[in-house]
Amino acid sequence: MPAFCNFFSILPFSSASQNEVVSKRVRAAEQTATAPAAISCWSSNLSKYLVTGAAGFIGRSIAAALLKRGESVRGVDSFITGKRANLAGLEAMDFLEGDLADPAVCARACAGIEVVFHEAALASVPRSVADPVGTNVNCVDATLNVLVAARAAGVRRVLYAGSSSVYGDNPELPKREEMLPLPITPYAVAKLAGEHYLHAFTRVYGLETVTLRYFNVFGPYQDPASHYSGVLAIFCRKLLAGEQPTIYGDGEQSRDFTYIDNVVEANLLAAAAPAEKVAGRYMNLATGAAISLNQAFNILCGLTGYRGKPAYAEPRAGDIRHSLADIHLARELLGYTPKVDFAEGLRHTVAWYRESGAGA
Numbered sequence: 001m002p003a004f005c006n007f008f009s010i011l012p013f014s015s016a017s018q019n020e021v022v023s024k025r026v027r028a029a030e031q032t033a034t035a036p037a038a039i040s041c042w043s044s045n046l047s048k049y050l051v052t053g054a055a056g057f058i059g060r061s062i063a064a065a066l067l068k069r070g071e072s073v074r075g076v077d078s079f080i081t082g083k084r085a086n087l088a089g090l091e092a093m094d095f096l097e098g099d100l101a102d103p104a105v106c107a108r109a110c111a112g113i114e115v116v117f118h119e120a121a122l123a124s125v126p127r128s129v130a131d132p133v134g135t136n137v138n139c140v141d142a143t144l145n146v147l148v149a150a151r152a153a154g155v156r157r158v159l160y161a162g163s164s165s166v167y168g169d170n171p172e173l174p175k176r177e178e179m180l181p182l183p184i185t186p187y188a189v190a191k192l193a194g195e196h197y198l199h200a201f202t203r204v205y206g207l208e209t210v211t212l213r214y215f216n217v218f219g220p221y222q223d224p225a226s227h228y229s230g231v232l233a234i235f236c237r238k239l240l241a242g243e244q245p246t247i248y249g250d251g252e253q254s255r256d257f258t259y260i261d262n263v264v265e266a267n268l269l270a271a272a273a274p275a276e277k278v279a280g281r282y283m284n285l286a287t288g289a290a291i292s293l294n295q296a297f298n299i300l301c302g303l304t305g306y307r308g309k310p311a312y313a314e315p316r317a318g319d320i321r322h323s324l325a326d327i328h329l330a331r332e333l334l335g336y337t338p339k340v341d342f343a344e345g346l347r348h349t350v351a352w353y354r355e356s357g358a359g360a
């Protein structure tokens, strides 16, 4: 039975840890936010945390970690790329099926929430090249809708899945946050637009926002079956099935591949960090080590028993040659250190694909 609740009388709002400037902005935002007197909700359980993209790879992993900690969690997903199967094990989560491109879905999702983990996106560079409008709707419009709804609902903090792609063509390594972003694909532009919206919502409305610029995240639950999947997920699936993978380019391009547990941990740290340190900030979230595709392929051959060679094809449009993060800022602001390195993460990942049969 859906319950009807006036969330504004019971918001878990605390500004004790905020500095004065942020507190003033929050109070101003509270006064000006246009809040409906009563909002219908589909569950009588109020959740403290909202995870968007909860049926996707990263969202699912964050939701699972929160539930494990005993937190109350709501998830929302449209299943455009999320998978129903990923909700297995998350039964304690309130779940809302809906599209964040619809402001009404965002309002329902944010009602009564204190902290939002905004992970939903069409997370693929080549998909954005094929469909820039779809990427804009699902990354930019959806993010703006989430922010508007979060503000109206009195949400305290929004964490955002940023992307290393925003550094684009800038050849300098490692990537540092003060570098000028030079996005070269619709995906990178959309992710950067989202960041700017977060920053604006902190500056003008006092909403605490934090962007974590993820660098090529991999691990269990990443969809390996789509043409638009991350390269390690695709390689794991193919090599375990004895199929030849394709490397676009010469395979010497490199990435700062980041294991999912590091990303989950950083998100939990960012949710708890003092506002005066993190509100309105963006920071790299990575391991700080570069691995080429050829190296990754060779390690995967050892883990999967695959004995063939990869096929080499033309480089992909919009591809970046090298990507490597400086992670000092996340260390300083969040106390983040990557606990799982690439080799260990890849072992866990291969074991998971093998055991779960995902994508087989």
Ligand code: UD1
Pocket: 123, 124, 125, 126, 163, 164, 165, 166, 214, 215, 216, 217, 228, 229, 230, 231, 232, 234, 246, 247, 248, 249, 253, 255, 293, 315, 316, 319, 320, 322, 323
């Ligand atoms: C980019 C972002 C990353 C973001 C991701 C979302 C950069 C540096 N990184 O990842 O932070 O999370 O988008 O999707 O912009 N490849 C093959 N064979 C395949 C598939 C891919 O060789 O079958 C190659 C690609 O051409 C690319 C590399 O592997 O050179 C990595 O590709 P992918 O996993 O799609 O991620 P990025 O585009 O690097």
